Amino acid sequence: MNFVEELKWRGLLHDIIPGTEELLAKEKVKGYIGFDPTAESLHIGSMVQIILLMHLERHGHKPFALVGGATGMIGDPSGKAEERSMLSEEILQKNVNGVENQLRKFIDFDKGAELVNNYEWFKEFNLLSFLREVGKHISVSYMMAKDSVKKRLETGISFTEFSYQLIQGYDFYWLWKNKDVKLQLGGSDQWGNIVTGTELIRRIGGGEAYALTVPLVTKADGTKFGKTEQGNIWLDANLTSPYQFYQFWLNSSDEDAAKYIKIFTFLEKDIIERIIQEHLEQPHLRNLQKKVAEEITRLVHGEEELSGAQSATAVLFGQGTTEQLSQMNEHLFLQIFEGVTQFKFAASELENGLNILDLLAVNTQVFSSKGEARKMIQQQALSINKQKYIDPNGIIDSSALLNNKYLLLQKGKKQYFLLIAE
RNA sequence: GGGGAGAUAGCCAAGUGGCCAACGGCAACAGACUGUAAAUCUGUCCUCUUCGGAGUUCGAAGGUUCGAAUCCUUCUCUCCCCA
Structure with a gap:
């Protein structure tokens, strides 16, 4: 050819x-x-x-x-x-x-x-x-x-x-x-x-x-390729972490992923056809998206960063429970969350309990204002340590910390934040 | 130089004295459903908020009015037609 x-x-x-x-x-x-x-x-x-x-x-x-x-x-x-x-x-x-x-x-x-x-x-x-x-x-x-x-x-x-x-x-x-x-x-x-x-x-x-x-790379739904709510997807690991980069591709729609695998990987024609066929049979496995994400993340960031992104994905989107998170040793924990947006705050703030809105919008910038934080909680968009948190007037104290130090927050299903108490 | 049209939130766009923080659509965010998919449905979508409200908007600056995105004046910019 x-x-x-x-x-x-x-x-x-x-x-x-x-x-x-x-x-x-x-x-x-x-x-x-x-x-x-x-x-x-x-x-x-x-x-x-x-x-x-x-x-x-x-x-x-x-x-x-x-x-x-x-x-x-x-x-x-x-x-x-x-x-x-x-x-x-x-x-x-x-x-x-x-x-x-x-x-x-x-x-x-x-x-x-x-x-x-x-x-x-x-x-x-x-x-x-x-x-x-x-x-x-x-x-x-x-x-x-x-x-x-x-x-x-x-x-x-x-x-x-x-x-x-x-x-x-x-x-x-x-x-x-x-x-x-x-x-x-x-x-x-x-x-x-x-x-x-x-x-x-x-x-x-x-x-x-x-x-x-x-041709210009397009998306099936007509929106612009390469943009997310956080902005552009950059090749520089400091601007878009390998985890975020991997996630971007993993989130492609079926239709787009079938197109991307041809454009963004060097896989042979018959292999690509086989993967697409398998995906048609078992779409819920998302193997097509995984393959695209894997190949291009390896090309751009290398093998090591790829496996980091994959383990983080496995923990965050797998069957991971709060117990699993708290049992993890600190070194592994930090390694997995390397690419996740992080905020630090003073551990002393939690001693007497801290209002959830202050924690999210004042002590950290998970949300840009308390009003927004409240609205998101009311919409059931917030999870703490993988459990839905629904009380906008709630108080958080040290007992919520994983490893006495960390809080894993989720805005919606896909956006993770790691809060570190120091 | 003469004549005409226009400037509204991220974008498109309605509104032409009070019911306007401003119809509708797109984009975005969240929820449900699902497969971290698509489609669909629901909520949010100027800023802040103790969720009761408060503050600041309709190109800019003045003015009329109890009250202006809407009327008047000046200015800035864009487009069209003629020279």
């Missing part, structure tokens, strides 16, 4: 420039994907692009990862309803470093693959030269016809964002000319920018370049 066929059955092919498949069959191709340094860490949305590069490498080609030190200063209008605020150069530099370090975890840039930053070729490029060398080749009507621009004409787009496609287009040209990169990959929202690049290569360099895009 070749690269393009692989992408097809995995549901990873959206658009492709004619001739791309032939080129890939004929020679070892250098292909690149750009990553925007909009934050210090990538999130799981970018994971698709990373996996795409990994597939490219597995099929014997040479992946290039471009970090947009220059493009990040401009702001891509693609898919954005309004003008973005610009990042300071200081933050940008931090983001570039963060993103580069993450990419290194997935692709070995010492063995053929390359990591580049487009700031390298833009920092010395002055405005007049750019206008003469690049701008002259692309007409305004061509640029305005792009979806990313067209959608913004009525609501407003600055000249800065308007020119974004030329900057990105030039990246492709530069890589084509200096590094022999003939292929650009990206999300489907990047199609317009990518095509501007191939156009520049044709007009300035008289050469041919190729591209393919992957």
